[in-house]
Amino acid sequence: MLNGVILLLFISFIGKIASMNKVVLVSATEYEQSKIDAAIEEVFDGLGGAEKVVGCNKNVFIKVNLVREMVPEKCGTTHPTIVASVAKLLINQCNCTVTVGDSSGAAYTHSSMNSIYKTCGMTAACLSSGATLNQNFESTLQSIKGKVVKYLEIIDAFTCADVVINIGKLKTHAFTGFTGTVKNLYGLIPGLVKAQTHSLYPEIEQFTHCLIDIEQYAAPKIVLHLLDAVVGMEGNGPTNGQPRLIGKIIAGKNPYLVDAVGVSLFADPWDMPLFIKANERGLLSKDFSETDFDFNSLKNHYIKDFKTVTIINTNFTHTGFLKRFLKKEWVTQRPLINKKTCKGCAKCYEHCPQKAIIMQGEKTSKKAYIDTKLCIRCYCCQELCPFNAVKLTKPLLYRIIRLFSGGGKRKRTKQRKDNK
Ligand code: SF4
Ligand code: SF4
Incomplete structure (x- = not known):
């Protein structure tokens, strides 16, 4: 019983x-x-x-x-x-x-x-x-x-x-x-x-x-x-x-x-x-x-040309040993404000957690500027700008590492082969 x-x-x-x-x-x-x-x-x-x-x-x-x-x-x-x-x-x-x-x-x-x-x-x-x-x-x-x-x-x-x-x-x-x-x-x-x-x-x-x-x-x-x-x-x-x-x-x-x-x-x-x-x-x-979800079943739906974002963080990649001498700004995308599209609305200024954004100019022609030394690369400004005026630029080293790491796609292809 x-x-x-x-x-x-x-x-x-x-x-x-x-x-x-x-x-x-x-x-x-x-x-x-x-x-x-x-x-x-x-x-x-x-x-x-x-x-x-x-x-x-x-x-x-x-x-x-x-x-x-x-x-x-x-x-x-x-x-x-x-x-x-x-x-x-x-x-x-x-x-x-x-x-x-x-x-x-x-x-x-x-x-x-x-x-x-x-x-x-x-x-x-x-x-x-x-x-x-x-x-x-x-x-x-x-x-x-x-x-x-x-x-x-x-x-x-x-x-x-x-x-x-x-x-x-x-x-x-x-x-x-x-x-x-x-x-x-x-x-x-x-x-x-x-x-x-x-x-x-x-x-x-x-x-x-x-x-x-x-x-x-x-x-x-x-x-x-x-x-x-x-x-x-x-x-x-x-x-x-x-x-x-x-x-x-x-x-x-x-x-x-x-x-x-x-x-x-x-x-x-x-x-x-x-x-x-x-x-x-x-x-x-x-x-x-x-x-019990069959992840292998997803291979028929895989979108090969999806434009992904690569996180190059020395803690997370096989390049972990680089952490000791790499500067964060060399391997992370840098936010840059496009002065032509910036409307001076100050949304980025209000939400920047580091107070790294300065508003400059007269009332009607105000533009945002980023102090890159203070910026922690959280990308809140890019996320919240209503005018798509914050672009992310890719430093050379970021691009090189991304190229060699395959941007996630190479490893995925290998994994899919292994699953066959
Ligand atoms: S949120 Fe965009 S448009 Fe507004 S001030 Fe910042 S960069 Fe300029
Ligand atoms: S990325 Fe983050 S810290 Fe840098 S300027 Fe934008 S909101 Fe501020």
């Missing part, structure tokens, strides 16, 4: 672990509402149904990616059709109350956020689905108990919800290589506190630990991570790259696996600091053996 109970408990434990690491990948090649509705149904069916994933009568917060004010067609933010589909499904099938929101890179205020909601299509998505836009712009200091982050201001929209669905956007990112679901959780920090937090963790290694700390803090409340990879962004991401059709929606409870599936569609995940650090912290195995 006792053995039977132990066996049942063991089976239920294994079942729980398996469902935590299940990843669902669904094809979706356009943001037509009825097609996205069908794709989102398929996602929830693949995970055992919305009731099982979210529960009934819950107060759900959908955390989207609204990095800055931009129209959905630019593909820098979570697409509103996906948000509308998820919200409708939870309201209709699970009788949930749904609130949609984010803290963008701008000020976390009523006027700023409502303007962003409108431009990004979230106002219309909420109207059509019955969800509500978050209007609570308060935040509270939370104990994070992380490896590098101990306390952090977190938006109350997150802490006040029963459960959270995190919907990230798959894009290149100049600082972290890519952004998906884990990086999207950096938006739990209110507006300008993000810049202060950046300055505390200026190196990619520390910053990656900071991202993992936030994810670990948030994990108990997040019932689903969903990655909008229908049309992602390549090149000069996360806001000034080009939209690129990827054609997928990826979802699961484990954000590292969801992101790894997304990145595997165009690069080698093990070129990305996030997965390296997650692996070091025991959150992700090298062969993704936590999940």
